[in-house]
Amino acid sequence: MINNRLINTFLDLVKISSPSKNEIGIKNYIYNVLKDYPLEIIEDTTGANINGNCGNLLIKLKANNHSRKKIAFDSHMDTVTPCDDVKTVVDGSIIKSDGTTILGGDDKIGVAIQLELIRKIIENQIEHCELLFIFSVSEEEGLQGAKNLATNYYKDYDAIFVLDGEGIPGTFYHSAPYNCKGKIRVVGKAAHSGVNPEDGVNALYVASKAISQLPIGRINDFSTCNIGFIQGGVARNVVMPSVEMDFESRSLDLHFLQHFIGEVKKTFQDVCSQNGAVFEDELSYGTPGYLIDDKSDVMVKLKNATDAADLSFELMSCGGGSNANVYNSNNVIAVLVGVGMENIHSTKEYVDSNNIIKAYRLVREIVQEYSA
Numbered sequence: 001m002i003n004n005r006l007i008n009t010f011l012d013l014v015k016i017s018s019p020s021k022n023e024i025g026i027k028n029y030i031y032n033v034l035k036d037y038p039l040e041i042i043e044d045t046t047g048a049n050i051n052g053n054c055g056n057l058l059i060k061l062k063a064n065n066h067s068r069k070k071i072a073f074d075s076h077m078d079t080v081t082p083c084d085d086v087k088t089v090v091d092g093s094i095i096k097s098d099g100t101t102i103l104g105g106d107d108k109i110g111v112a113i114q115l116e117l118i119r120k121i122i123e124n125q126i127e128h129c130e131l132l133f134i135f136s137v138s139e140e141e142g143l144q145g146a147k148n149l150a151t152n153y154y155k156d157y158d159a160i161f162v163l164d165g166e167g168i169p170g171t172f173y174h175s176a177p178y179n180c181k182g183k184i185r186v187v188g189k190a191a192h193s194g195v196n197p198e199d200g201v202n203a204l205y206v207a208s209k210a211i212s213q214l215p216i217g218r219i220n221d222f223s224t225c226n227i228g229f230i231q232g233g234v235a236r237n238v239v240m241p242s243v244e245m246d247f248e249s250r251s252l253d254l255h256f257l258q259h260f261i262g263e264v265k266k267t268f269q270d271v272c273s274q275n276g277a278v279f280e281d282e283l284s285y286g287t288p289g290y291l292i293d294d295k296s297d298v299m300v301k302l303k304n305a306t307d308a309a310d311l312s313f314e315l316m317s318c319g320g321g322s323n324a325n326v327y328n329s330n331n332v333i334a335v336l337v338g339v340g341m342e343n344i345h346s347t348k349e350y351v352d353s354n355n356i357i358k359a360y361r362l363v364r365e366i367v368q369e370y371s372a
């Protein structure tokens with residue numbers, strides 16, 4: 001058996017079922033682990049606001065040296081499903097589930113690291129700048145915990161490190177895409193396909209003409225576009241009266257994305273009006289993306305911390321959203337940090353326990369870097 005408090009905490013956490021809006025088991029575990037430590041745990045009102053049974057938990061450790069910096073760490077307590085009755089299998093240094101559930105390393109690795117860091121700092125009286133630890137809820141359901149967290153808690157912080165990234169420790173996500181998504185619809189006209197097809201307008205045919213004029217897939221180095229779902233028609237012998245598609249586009253460049261979405265709409269509108277159809281859309285922009293300058297102070301400090309932890313530094317772009325998007329959109333620099341989770345959101349999820357330990361060491365060095 002692995003004899004390490006950090007890893008044992010992680011193994012305890014993954015056994016507690018905590019789907020979004022039902023994080024109370026993790027909350028109780030955190031309160032229990034920290035009950036003898038001289039600190040205050042604040043629970044905000046997010047639980048009630050989103051119909052969950054737990055709010056975001058916040059623990060602030062005031063600076064115990066002269067450092068004026070303030071940094072925060074974030075991890076989320078909820079997981080995707082299936083997450084009931086997780087049975088861990090430890091195979092050397094690899095920790096996985098028995099294949100019937102997710103593991104929940106996303107994001108109980110982050111939760112375990114934050115708990116260990118709080119305990120070590122207090123037990124060993126480690127010097128530090130002001131630190132805020134956020135244990136958020138309902139990340140997996142549209143980042144609701146972070147979105148509902150009052151910005152007053154963190155708005156004057158120098159940086160927030162979101163311990164919720166894939167990739168080996170030393171991997172940081174300096175950017176995440178903006179996105180626009182939703183239903184688009186081409187409305188044509190029904191008619192009998194054998195008797196009077198000339199009275200109909202085949203919505204799929206019109207839609208395909210428009211789509212063939214648009215790029216799909218990776219449309220440039222920093223942007224993608226997809227139509228992922230399509231639904232339409234009533235019967236084989238009826239000219240298809242309407243077709244609805246699920247559309248999304250992502251880009252690291254908001255201005256490019258806005259321009260591209262304008263092009264998409266104009267192409268559909270023009271083709272529809274030339275062919276007697278009507279275009280409708282319910283497109284909207286999701287949580288904003290972000291792009292942090294590689295030469296910024298936070299990146300320099302992360303590079304130093306990575307060197308000090310004897311890991312290799314790699315900057316990447318994230319394909320999806322995380323709580324870092326929310327914090328950045330509220331004008332606080334937030335970086336998603338790779339903590340070693342693999343095959344997330346699947347029953348093949350696993351983590352190498354050595355990577356949890358490395359991620360902890362890295363986080364410890366980040367504190368050091370800001371506390372000098």
Ligand SMILES: [Zn+2]
Nearest residue numbers: 106107139164
């Ligand atoms: Zn996550």
